[in-house]
Amino acid sequence: MQAMVLKKLGTTLEWTDLADRQPGPGEIRLRVAACGVCRTDLHVVDGELPDPKVPIIPGHEIVGRIDAIGAGVEGLSLGERAGIPWLGHTCRVCPYCMGGQENLCDQPVFTGYTRDGGFATATIADARYVFPLGEAGSDVALAPLLCAGLIGWRSLVIAGDGKRLGLYGFGAAAHVVAQVAKWQGRTVFAFTRPGDVAAQTFARRLGATWAGGSDEMPPEPLDAAIIYATVGDLVPLALKAVRKGGRVVCAGIHMSDIPSFPYRLLWEERQLVSVANLTRQDGLDFLRLVPEIGVVTKTTRYPLSHANQALADLRAGRFEGAAVLVS
Ligand SMILES: [Zn+2]
Ligand SMILES: [Zn+2]
Numbered sequence: 378m379q380a381m382v383l384k385k386l387g388t389t390l391e392w393t394d395l396a397d398r399q400p401g402p403g404e405i406r407l408r409v410a411a412c413g414v415c416r417t418d419l420h421v422v423d424g425e426l427p428d429p430k431v432p433i434i435p436g437h438e439i440v441g442r443i444d445a446i447g448a449g450v451e452g453l454s455l456g457e458r459a460g461i462p463w464l465g466h467t468c469r470v471c472p473y474c475m476g477g478q479e480n481l482c483d484q485p486v487f488t489g490y491t492r493d494g495g496f497a498t499a500t501i502a503d504a505r506y507v508f509p510l511g512e513a514g515s516d517v518a519l520a521p522l523l524c525a526g527l528i529g530w531r532s533l534v535i536a537g538d539g540k541r542l543g544l545y546g547f548g549a550a551a552h553v554v555a556q557v558a559k560w561q562g563r564t565v566f567a568f569t570r571p572g573d574v575a576a577q578t579f580a581r582r583l584g585a586t587w588a589g590g591s592d593e594m595p596p597e598p599l600d601a602a603i604i605y606a607t608v609g610d611l612v613p614l615a616l617k618a619v620r621k622g623g624r625v626v627c628a629g630i631h632m633s634d635i636p637s638f639p640y641r642l643l644w645e646e647r648q649l650v651s652v653a654n655l656t657r658q659d660g661l662d663f664l665r666l667v668p669e670i671g672v673v674t675k676t677t678r679y680p681l682s683h684a685n686q687a688l689a690d691l692r693a694g695r696f697e698g699a700a701v702l703v704s
C-alpha cells in the first residue's frame with residue numbers, strides 16, 4: 378500500500394510505500410477510494426492536538442470497499458462499500474461509554490490522529506466503528522459526510538429545534554448543515570469572513586436566507602448559532618446575535634482563544650456549549666437521512682499524492698465545500 382505519512386509534526390506529508398497489513402480480530406481492511414480533507418487534519422499536521430501518534434497517516438472521512446475481514450467481525454462483507462469516521466474506537470466500559478456518550482470516552486482512539494487514517498490506498502479499522510454506505514452516491518460525494526456531515530449533524534442536534542439558525546464559517550460542515558437545516562424547515566443565516574462575497578453567494582445558493590460578514594448582525598435575532606470557524610473572536614459575536622435563551626454551539630476541535638466579553642452577552646439564559654466527536658448513533662441517524670434529504674456535497678478532487686496541496690488550499694480557503702483525495 379501507499380500512503381501520505383506525517384513523519385514529524387509541523388512538516389509536510391511524505392509519499393511512502395508500506396507493507397500491506399492484515400486486519401486483526403474485530404478489524405476490517407478497506408481499499409480506500411476517497412478520503413475527505415478536514416480542518417482537523419490541519420490541526421494534526423500542525424501539532425495543535427495533544428498526544429498524536431507519530432508517524433501518522435491522517436484522514437478520517439474515508440470511503441472505500443472492504444477487501445479483508447478479521448476474525449469475529451459480523452455484519453460487514455467483502456466488497457461492501459463502507460465509511461470510516463473520526464471515532465475509531467472506544468473502551469465501552471468507562472462511565473461515558475456506559476452512559477450513551479461514547480463521543481466523550483476516556484480511552485478513545487481517533488482515525489487519522491491516534492490510529493492511521495485514510496490518506497492511503499488502504500487502511501485498517503475496528504469493524505464496530507465502520508458504517509456500511511450502500512451504493513447510492515459517488516465515493517467522492519460521500520467522503521465529506523463522514524466528518525463534516527457527522528459533526529455538522531451532531532452540532533445541529535445540539536443547537537436545538539430553533540427555527541432561525543446562524544452558521545459561522547461556511548466551509549465543508551456548514552455547506553452540508555445548511556441543506557439539512559433547510560430540509561428541516563429552518564431559516565439559515567450564514568456568516569463568512571467579512572467581504573468574502575464568493576462564500577456568501579455559495580451559502581445563498583445552498584439555501585441560506587441571509588449571508589453576510591461575521592462582523593454583521595443578522596436581520597433578526599437567532600434562536601441558535603453554530604460556529605465552525607476556528608476563531609475564538611466569533612464567540613462573543615455569536616452570543617450577541619442570539620436571542621434571550623438562545624444557544625451558541627462551538628463545533629470545532631480547536632479554536633483560538635476566546636476574548637473576554639461583558640457578562641451581559643451571556644445573561645438572560647443564553648448558553649454556550651461545545652460539541653466533541655460523534656457517536657455511532659449520530660452516524661446511523663445522519664447517514665439514514667442523507668438520501669431522503671438529498672444532500673449534495675460540493676467537492677474538489679486531488680490525487681492522493683497531492684495531499685499537501687489539498688491541505689494548503691484548505692488553509693488558505695481556496696475552494697468551496699470540501700477537498701477530497703482520490704487514490
Ligand atoms: Zn474532521
Ligand atoms: Zn469509554
